[in-house]
Amino acid sequence: MASDRYVVLFLLLAPASTLAMTELDDGALAAVSGRDGIVLDVESANGISAQEIRWETDGGAAATNNMGADTLFRDVIWMGDNGPLQASLILDLGTDQNGLPMVGIIYEWQPGFYGIGAMTLNTSTYDHSDHSLGQFGLWSEGRFSLVNHGLFSTSDEAHAQLDFNLHGDLIIRQGDPGTPELSLGNLIFENRFTTGVQGGHAPGTGIIGIDQNGLLIKADHTWTHLEFDLMYKENPDVGGRGFDREDRSPTLRLGWIGGLDNATFQLMSGGVSDGEDPSQGLTFRAGWDFASDFNVQLGHADDTHGTLLRLGDWRRLGAGHPQATGTMFGLDVFLDVLQNNHGPAGLCFGGSGAMPTPSQCTASGGQFHNTRVPEGDAGFALLLRDGHLHAYSNRLSVVNPGTETESHYDFGLGLTFGQLDGDIILYPRGLHGSTEGLKLDTTLMITSPGFWDAAHSDIAAEREQASQNWYNNSHLLLANTSEGSRVAVGLLNYDMLWQTRDLHLRIGDNDPVFNDMRSGVMLTSDTHAQYFIRGMLGGGHLEDLGPGRTSNVALMQFNLDTNRYRFVLYPESVVTEISGNNVDLASIGFEGFFELSGDAFLTLAEASMPQAAFRLYDVEGSLGWRDGHVVLKSADQHDDGRPSLTVKNQLLLGQDVNFGGGPGNPLVGNLGFGDNHYGRIAMPGGTWHSEIMVRVAQ
Amino acid sequence: MKLTHVFLSLSAIWPLSANTSPLQPLTEAEMGDISGQNAIEISLTLHNNIQVKDNLHEGLAHCYSVGSYNPCRLALEFAGHEGYWLVMKEFYGYLQLDGIQLEARTLPTANTAYHDEDRFRRIDGQCMVENCDPGGLASIEMSYPANKGPGQYLDMQTFMNIGRMSVEQDESGVPGYLLENQSGVANAFRISDSSGPNANHQVRFDGRTLIYGF
Numbered sequence: 012m013a014s015d016r017y018v019v020l021f022l023l024l025a026p027a028s029t030l031a032m033t034e035l036d037d038g039a040l041a042a043v044s045g046r047d048g049i050v051l052d053v054e055s056a057n058g059i060s061a062q063e064i065r066w067e068t069d070g071g072a073a074a075t076n077n078m079g080a081d082t083l084f085r086d087v088i089w090m091g092d093n094g095p096l097q098a099s100l101i102l103d104l105g106t107d108q109n110g111l112p113m114v115g116i117i118y119e120w121q122p123g124f125y126g127i128g129a130m131t132l133n134t135s136t137y138d139h140s141d142h143s144l145g146q147f148g149l150w151s152e153g154r155f156s157l158v159n160h161g162l163f164s165t166s167d168e169a170h171a172q173l174d175f176n177l178h179g180d181l182i183i184r185q186g187d188p189g190t191p192e193l194s195l196g197n198l199i200f201e202n203r204f205t206t207g208v209q210g211g212h213a214p215g216t217g218i219i220g221i222d223q224n225g226l227l228i229k230a231d232h233t234w235t236h237l238e239f240d241l242m243y244k245e246n247p248d249v250g251g252r253g254f255d256r257e258d259r260s261p262t263l264r265l266g267w268i269g270g271l272d273n274a275t276f277q278l279m280s281g282g283v284s285d286g287e288d289p290s291q292g293l294t295f296r297a298g299w300d301f302a303s304d305f306n307v308q309l310g311h312a313d314d315t316h317g318t319l320l321r322l323g324d325w326r327r328l329g330a331g332h333p334q335a336t337g338t339m340f341g342l343d344v345f346l347d348v349l350q351n352n353h354g355p356a357g358l359c360f361g362g363s364g365a366m367p368t369p370s371q372c373t374a375s376g377g378q379f380h381n382t383r384v385p386e387g388d389a390g391f392a393l394l395l396r397d398g399h400l401h402a403y404s405n406r407l408s409v410v411n412p413g414t415e416t417e418s419h420y421d422f423g424l425g426l427t428f429g430q431l432d433g434d435i436i437l438y439p440r441g442l443h444g445s446t447e448g449l450k451l452d453t454t455l456m457i458t459s460p461g462f463w464d465a466a467h468s469d470i471a472a473e474r475e476q477a478s479q480n481w482y483n484n485s486h487l488l489l490a491n492t493s494e495g496s497r498v499a500v501g502l503l504n505y506d507m508l509w510q511t512r513d514l515h516l517r518i519g520d521n522d523p524v525f526n527d528m529r530s531g532v533m534l535t536s537d538t539h540a541q542y543f544i545r546g547m548l549g550g551g552h553l554e555d556l557g558p559g560r561t562s563n564v565a566l567m568q569f570n571l572d573t574n575r576y577r578f579v580l581y582p583e584s585v586v587t588e589i590s591g592n593n594v595d596l597a598s599i600g601f602e603g604f605f606e607l608s609g610d611a612f613l614t615l616a617e618a619s620m621p622q623a624a625f626r627l628y629d630v631e632g633s634l635g636w637r638d639g640h641v642v643l644k645s646a647d648q649h650d651d652g653r654p655s656l657t658v659k660n661q662l663l664l665g666q667d668v669n670f671g672g673g674p675g676n677p678l679v680g681n682l683g684f685g686d687n688h689y690g691r692i693a694m695p696g697g698t699w700h701s702e703i704m705v706r707v708a709q
Numbered sequence: 710m711k712l713t714h715v716f717l718s719l720s721a722i723w724p725l726s727a728n729t730s731p732l733q734p735l736t737e738a739e740m741g742d743i744s745g746q747n748a749i750e751i752s753l754t755l756h757n758n759i760q761v762k763d764n765l766h767e768g769l770a771h772c773y774s775v776g777s778y779n780p781c782r783l784a785l786e787f788a789g790h791e792g793y794w795l796v797m798k799e800f801y802g803y804l805q806l807d808g809i810q811l812e813a814r815t816l817p818t819a820n821t822a823y824h825d826e827d828r829f830r831r832i833d834g835q836c837m838v839e840n841c842d843p844g845g846l847a848s849i850e851m852s853y854p855a856n857k858g859p860g861q862y863l864d865m866q867t868f869m870n871i872g873r874m875s876v877e878q879d880e881s882g883v884p885g886y887l888l889e890n891q892s893g894v895a896n897a898f899r900i901s902d903s904s905g906p907n908a909n910h911q912v913r914f915d916g917r918t919l920i921y922g923f
Binding site: 422489490491496498499500548549550551552559561562563564565618619653665666667677679687688689690691692693694695696697698699700701702703704705706707708 | 751761814839849886922
C-alpha cells in the first residue's frame with residue numbers, strides 16, 4: 012500500500028480518551044474495501060504513536076473524593092518490525108450449517124513492535140506524573156479469530172468459535188535504552204475453544220458475550236499454550252528503541268500447556284469497595300478444571316542441554332468427596348487506584364470467617380492484616396480474592412534434551428491453595444535517585460481457614476477434627492502415585508503469609524550498600540519482608556487426608572521476619588558434566604541477604620499436645636546466600652539413566668555475611684520448650700557450603 | 710513429647726522408576742506403562758568454616774586466632790546464668806550423606822511380637838490412634854542402598870572440630886560470645902578418623918526406618 016493508513020482499527024484497540032494521532036485522509040479511507048465482507052488493511056511505514064493515553068476513573072485526577080485518578084500510558088508506539096507496520100481486520104457475515112446468522116472477525120498482524128514508554132498515575136492526593144513503573148516492549152505477530160452468533164451472545168447455545176495465537180518477546184526495563192532488560196523471550200500464547208482431549212482438541216464452540224456484569228468468555232473445553240524463556244540482558248543495544256532481542260542470557264523455561272475444561276473468564280467493571288459502592292476499576296474472574304493433557308513445565312532455557320520437568324495428570328484433591336465441588340482453579344482479581352489511607356477492608360490470616368472485621372478475625376483465631384496506601388500517597392491496587400487451586404499433579408515427566416523423549420515417573424507434586432487472598436499496592440517509584448521502578452506493599456496469604464486454630468484447641472475433639480475441610484485446604488505434598496501406594500507426605504493444611512513493605516523490584520541495579528552482590532532481578536526492602544508458613548508435618552493417603560486418617564508428625568511454624576532484605580536472581584552459566592564432557596549450562600543463580608528482625612522463629616509441636624513445643628524464637632542477626640544455583644539433569648545426561656536436581660549455595664551466618672557493606676550482625680536466638688525458657692544460642696559467624704542432590708533411586 | 714516423630718522435610722522430588730516415550734501427550738496405554746515402586750534418593754554435602762581437602766580438611770584461615778576473637782563459634786547461655794556463655798571456639802566441620810532413600814509407605818497392619826498397644830494410650834488410658842494401633846497410617850520410609858560391598862563405609866562421612874571450649878562473661882555491654890578473655894581450654898571435641906589428619910569419620914547404615922506420627 013502506497014500511503015500510511017491509520018484506520019479505525021487502532022481506535023478499537025485503544026482504551027483511551029486521549030490519542031495524539033494523525034487523522035484519516037482520503038487515501039486511508041480508500042483502503043477500506045468491501046468483498047463478501049469488509050477488509051480493513053493497515054500499513055504504515057513509520058508506525059502509529061500516541062504521546063499519551065489517559066484512562067480516567069472516578070472523576071479523574073481533578074476529583075477530590077479520594078477515588079478519582081488518571082492512569083497514564085506515555086509514548087505509546089505501534090510499528091513494524093524491520094519493515095512497515097502491517098495488519099488486517101476482516102469482518103464477515105454468513106450462516107452456520109443450521110442457517111443461524113453468524114459474524115466473523117479475523118485480525119492478523121505481521122511482525123511488529125508495541126511499546127509503552129511510561130506507565131504511571133495522577134491523583135489529587137499525589138501526582139506521579141513524572142514517575143513510571145517502567146518501559147515495556149512487545150515484539151509479536153499473531154492472529155485473532157472469532158466467529159459468533161452476533162458479535163457477542165450470552166445464549167446458552169454455545170456458538171462462538173475462538174482461536175487466538177501470539178508469538179513474540181515481551182521486554183521490560185526501568186530506564187532508557189541501554190539499561191538492563193528482563194525478557195519473556197520466545198513467548199507463545201495460544202488459546203482456542205476445542206472439543207476437548209477426547210475430541211483431539213478439534214475446533215469447538217463456547218460463549219463470548221456481554222451481560223449485565225460485563226464480558227463473559229466461557230467454554231466446556233479449551234486449549235491453552237503459554238510458554239516463555241525468562242531471559243536477561245545486562246548491556247542491551249541502545250540503538251532504536253532498545254528492547255534488544257540479540258544474545259540475551261536465558262535462565263528458566265516456563266510453560267502452562269494443555270486443555271482447560273469448564274473454563275470461565277469474566278471481565279467486569281468495578282474496583283475496590285470502601286464500605287460504599289465499588290469505585291471504578293476492573294474485575295477479572297477466572298476459573299477452570301485441568302484436562303488430562305495439561306502440563307506445567309519448568310526447566311533450563313538451554314536449547315542444547317536444557318532439561319525440563321513436566322507436571323501432568325492434574326487431579327482434583329478429594330475427588331469424590333461430596334463437598335469437594337467447584338472448579339480446580341479459581342481467582343478474582345481487582346485492579347484499581349487507591350489513595351490517602353482509603354482502601355480494602357483488610358485480610359484475615361488463618362481465621363475461619365470470610366471477610367471479617369479485625370475483632371471478628373481475632374475471635375475466629377486469625378490475625379488481621381491491613382494494607383493501606385499511606386495518607387498523602389496514591390498507588391495502583393492489585394487485589395486477589397477467593398483464589399484456590401484444589402488440584403495436584405499426579406505424574407512427573409522429565410524431558411531428555413538429547414533424545415527428545417520423556418521419562419515418566421509415578422511421582423505426585425501437590426501445592427494446593429485452599430484460600431488465596433492478597434492486597435498488593437504498586438507504586439511507580441524508583442530507588443537510588445530514579446523515578447522509574449516498581450515499589451510494592453504486599454500482603455499475600457494462602458490459608459487453610461480455621462485449621463491452625465482448631466489444631467490448638469484445648470478440646471481434644473476439636474483438635475482431632477481440625478482437618479475436616481482437608482479437600483479444600485492448602486497442602487504441600489510429595490506423593491508416590493502408583494496405584495498400589497497413593498501415599499503422600501509433606502506439610503498438610505498449611506497457612507502461608509508473604510508480607511512486605513517498601514519492597515522494590517529492581518532490574519539491573521548495583522546495590523549501593525551491598526555492592527558485592529550480583530545484579531539481576533532484585534527484590535529489596537529496608538523496611539520489612541516476612542515469609543511465614545505453618546502447618547502439620549505428616550502424611551496420608553491422597554484419597555483421604557481427613558481426621559483420623561493421617562500420620563501427624565508435628566505442628567510446625569517457620570517465620571523468616573526481616574527488616575532488611577535482598578534477593579536477586581541472575582543468569583548463571585554453570586559448568587556441568589554431561590556425558591563425560593563439561594558444558595556450560597544456562598541456568599539461574601541466586602543470592603540473598605536477610606537481617607532478621609528479632610521476631611523470627613521456628614517451632615515444632617506435638618500434634619496431640621500443641622503446648623509441648625520446641626521453640627527457637629526471637630531470632631536476630633544476619634543471614635546470607637551467595638553463589639547459589641540450580642542444575643537439572645535428565646536421564647540421558649547421567650550414565651546410570653537417573654535424572655537429578657541439584658541445588659548448591661553458600662549459607663553465610665552473622666559476621667561472615669558481608670556483601671561489601673561490612674560484616675553482618677551475630678545470629679542470636681532464644682531456646683525453649685513449652686513455657687520454659689532454656690537459654691540463648693549464638694553463632695557469631697559461619698560459612699556453610701551446601702549441596703543437595705535429589706535423584707531417582709536405583 | 711514422643712520423639713519418635715522425627716521428620717525429614719527435605720524439599721525434594723519423588724520420582725520413581727522410569728520408562729521413556731516420545732514427546733507427546735500420554736495415551737491411556739502409555740499411562741498404563743508407568744510403573745515403579747522406587748524412592749527418591751538424596752545426597753547432601755554440608756561443610757561449615759572449612760576448606761575441603763579430601764582427608765585433609767582445613768578450617769578457614771580466619772578461624773585460627775588463638776588469643777584474639779574469631780567468629781567461628783557456637784555459644785550457649787543457660788537460663789538463670791545470664792551473662793555467662795559456654796563458647797565453642799574454632800568450630801568447623803563437614804557432613805556428607807550419600808544416597809539416603811525416602812519413600813512414602815503405609816504402615817503394615819500385621820503386628821510383630823514387639824507390638825505394645827499401651828504405648829499408644831494417653832495418660833487417661835484413651836487410645837491416641839484408632840484401636841491403639843497405628844497400622845495403616847502413612848509413614849516415611851528411610852533407608853540406604855542395600856547393595857554395598859564389604860568394607861564400604863561411605864553412607865555418612867563427617868568431621869567436626871571444636872578446638873576450645875570455655876566460658877566467656879558479658880563485659881561492658883559486649884556479649885560474651887564476642888569476647889576472647891578466656892584463653893584456657895575447659896574441653897575440646899573432635900569427630901574424625903585415624904586414616905589422616907582431619908579425615909572424615911565414616912559410617913555405614915543398613916536396614917530401614919519408618920517415621921510416622923499421630
